[in-house]
Amino acid sequence: MENLYIPWLFLVHTLTLVAKCRAKVPAVIVFGDSSVDSGNNNFIPTIARSNFQPYGQDFPGGQPTGRFCNGRIPPDFISEGLGCKPIIPAYLDPTHNISDFATGVCFASAGTGYDNATSDVVQVIPLWKEVEYYKEYQKKLKAYLGVRNAKKLLSEALYLISIGTNDFLENYFTLPNRQSQFTVKQYEDFLIDLAADFLKKLYVLGARKISLAGLPPMGCLPLERTTNIMGQNSCVEERNNLALEFNGKLKGLVAKLNEELPGLDLMFSDVYYIFLQIIKRPSAFGLEEARVGCCGTGTFEMSFLCDQFNPFTCQDANKYVFWDAFHPSEKTNRIISEYALKTSLAKFL
Numbered sequence: 001m002e003n004l005y006i007p008w009l010f011l012v013h014t015l016t017l018v019a020k021c022r023a024k025v026p027a028v029i030v031f032g033d034s035s036v037d038s039g040n041n042n043f044i045p046t047i048a049r050s051n052f053q054p055y056g057q058d059f060p061g062g063q064p065t066g067r068f069c070n071g072r073i074p075p076d077f078i079s080e081g082l083g084c085k086p087i088i089p090a091y092l093d094p095t096h097n098i099s100d101f102a103t104g105v106c107f108a109s110a111g112t113g114y115d116n117a118t119s120d121v122v123q124v125i126p127l128w129k130e131v132e133y134y135k136e137y138q139k140k141l142k143a144y145l146g147v148r149n150a151k152k153l154l155s156e157a158l159y160l161i162s163i164g165t166n167d168f169l170e171n172y173f174t175l176p177n178r179q180s181q182f183t184v185k186q187y188e189d190f191l192i193d194l195a196a197d198f199l200k201k202l203y204v205l206g207a208r209k210i211s212l213a214g215l216p217p218m219g220c221l222p223l224e225r226t227t228n229i230m231g232q233n234s235c236v237e238e239r240n241n242l243a244l245e246f247n248g249k250l251k252g253l254v255a256k257l258n259e260e261l262p263g264l265d266l267m268f269s270d271v272y273y274i275f276l277q278i279i280k281r282p283s284a285f286g287l288e289e290a291r292v293g294c295c296g297t298g299t300f301e302m303s304f305l306c307d308q309f310n311p312f313t314c315q316d317a318n319k320y321v322f323w324d325a326f327h328p329s330e331k332t333n334r335i336i337s338e339y340a341l342k343t344s345l346a347k348f349l
């Protein structure tokens, strides 16, 4: 009887440590770029930051956190929607520790991409380094929960990945290197191979439930519209078509990996169409302005160009599809997250 009693006590103890989530998933673990970064770049030397006002003006407490938004971003809404915590902390934030990270953690870094050369552009965390941080996190989690419980948590957690836009917009179409090496289609395939390597690495490390977001309609980001002078600042159709083509290849990769890797539940989270609907008919979603962002003139400002001294910043970001010239507003993030929870993530509710 005695040796039955001890494991039971141990179980109760670990349950109280882990049971902060009412959901089918015990934690939300995030990789990617600014679309999902909750502030890791605050702790590395880079210009790709947003830890100053007016960023975060609609965040709880009105705090700039390093999220490229006026408020919360999709991992926050998705975690909350699943019954977990409403804020996913950045792994590099020293005010949080493993007891917080055990129910959700973010390794993402604004400005990064699948391609190492993309993260070099603004000196941010390359995707391989996000994986190194994840390995370090695993060690800490095992020390905190015990190996068995940590492994269980890591296999039952929901992994959210959102990355790729910067590889095209910040790297391929902006700098000469990759263009001299690859046609656009070859570059897409290069990125797909990198995505495959990354996903296989996560699988080997124990991840099983993974949501991979596709690209948004990149040609409708205000910054892209601004360059479309001949087209009266309408969406750049070539960029949107490229996003669709790349998403098609990601979908193919998702199907292939699900077949190859036993027990893997890899989901493609298609944000393209819902995002395009919001842009084409903002009023149907309670929004008013889709062509420019709220911050500054809304045509080019982001990061350090979007600051509290810019006199043009809008009064109510909740009327805007975009917060700055590159990133959705909190309201758009909420709509897209609710859509994901109703579609690709519905089984976790």
Ligand SMILES: *[C@@H]1O[C@H](CO)[C@@H](O)[C@H](O)[C@H]1NC(C)=O
Pocket: 097, 098, 099, 100, 144
């Ligand atoms: C994490 O931080 C909290 C609050 O500062 C503290 O109470 C707790 O003991 C820490 N946990 C670990 C595992 O370090």
Ligand SMILES: *[C@@H]1O[C@H](CO)[C@@H](O)[C@H](O)[C@H]1NC(C)=O
Pocket: 116, 128
């Ligand atoms: C990216 O950089 C890491 C670290 O230097 C390296 O291990 C990896 O092979 C690189 N990836 C590619 C595709 O060059």
